[in-house]
Amino acid sequence: MSSTHFAAQTVDLSTSYLGLPLSSPIVASASPLTGEPDGLRRLAEAGVGAVVLPSLFEEEVAAEEAGFVAATEAGTDIFHEALDYFPDLSGGLGVADRYLADLERAKTELESPVIASLNATSAGGWTRYARLLGRAGADAIELNLYFVSADPHRRAADIEAEQLELVAEVRRASGVPVAVKLSPFYTAIANFAGAVVGAGADGLVLFNRFYQPDIDLEAMAVLPKVSLSRSADMGLPLRWTALLRPQLPATVSIGLTSGVHTGTDVAKALAVGVDVVMLASELLANGPERASSLELELRDWMAEHEYSSAKELRGSLSAASAERPEAFERANYMRTLRSFELLGR
Numbered sequence: 001m002s003s004t005h006f007a008a009q010t011v012d013l014s015t016s017y018l019g020l021p022l023s024s025p026i027v028a029s030a031s032p033l034t035g036e037p038d039g040l041r042r043l044a045e046a047g048v049g050a051v052v053l054p055s056l057f058e059e060e061v062a063a064e065e066a067g068f069v070a071a072t073e074a075g076t077d078i079f080h081e082a083l084d085y086f087p088d089l090s091g092g093l094g095v096a097d098r099y100l101a102d103l104e105r106a107k108t109e110l111e112s113p114v115i116a117s118l119n120a121t122s123a124g125g126w127t128r129y130a131r132l133l134g135r136a137g138a139d140a141i142e143l144n145l146y147f148v149s150a151d152p153h154r155r156a157a158d159i160e161a162e163q164l165e166l167v168a169e170v171r172r173a174s175g176v177p178v179a180v181k182l183s184p185f186y187t188a189i190a191n192f193a194g195a196v197v198g199a200g201a202d203g204l205v206l207f208n209r210f211y212q213p214d215i216d217l218e219a220m221a222v223l224p225k226v227s228l229s230r231s232a233d234m235g236l237p238l239r240w241t242a243l244l245r246p247q248l249p250a251t252v253s254i255g256l257t258s259g260v261h262t263g264t265d266v267a268k269a270l271a272v273g274v275d276v277v278m279l280a281s282e283l284l285a286n287g288p289e290r291a292s293s294l295e296l297e298l299r300d301w302m303a304e305h306e307y308s309s310a311k312e313l314r315g316s317l318s319a320a321s322a323e324r325p326e327a328f329e330r331a332n333y334m335r336t337l338r339s340f341e342l343l344g345r
């Protein structure tokens, strides 16, 4: 065993996320892998610091809730005072019941924190499910604000106000820490990120990926398509973490998601100040065991560069971005374009 390898074993990767102590900053992001017991078990064996379960979608719980109201109101004068149980309308388990059961099972089987995920666009009665997730043992909730604003009559300010109301509602209801997973598509993301924290978010997850549909020219039809990310996709969350980290209170956690594929990707994310990285594509493409070799790559890189802990590496570049934000802003744009070399000409 080389001396570097020996040192690599001793690197301390522990971190804290949303106030939870984690053994590693490598977290399994919401994906089909975290939605089944075998995937969860293998991720745990591969040493991930935490797992995020696939999302419970607002549309699903709202539909179930609508069915529940219809069922309880049909021909009766029942007033359901107990708001905190899931309706079972079909004789089988409803979508929210199933989610709750999966969460409870994950909690009994895993030692590392289990984060439940809500995917939503609007505030409303359904957000009481956030409380049930907290009560069922979720260590935290990730609220994914996935919204495609295609209506020309809806103003950015109104959409943002509604989303902030949702964040506050989920935080109030859940009783556990809440991270908000944002898209990069806000007019003034720095302002909105601060407002999300002001509304009660304990952390931000930068950024969710919007899945772009493709066109099937033969059938002249729209094809829904999920494509996996590449390391190049990490540039956007990397830049915004570097810019936002120095502006947010140190108690606010940042998770980076999109484009993390290698140990050096994780090192870059730590350097700009993230608390955790959240991976889906790399683990879906190569299996849950990839989390373990990724951790080794990170350890090797850190040992080689004489970082003894994630804490030491964390934020070593975000301080620089506070002093020299132009490295991440427009001033660098012109220089970067001019530096492009026309290869082979």
Ligand SMILES: Cc1cc2nc3c(=O)[nH]c(=O)nc-3n(C[C@H](O)[C@H](O)[C@H](O)COP(=O)(O)O)c2cc1C
Pocket: 029, 030, 031, 032, 053, 054, 055, 117, 119, 144, 181, 207, 208, 209, 226, 227, 228, 229, 230, 233, 257, 258, 259, 260, 278, 279, 280, 281, 282, 284
């Ligand atoms: C097949 C698939 C399913 C996903 N399901 C969810 C989900 O239910 N909720 C969510 O917030 N993100 C979901 N994501 C997004 C991932 O959690 C992750 O944030 C995103 O893929 C970027 O990370 P990556 O570049 O490592 O893939 C999903 C991604 C993939 C590829």
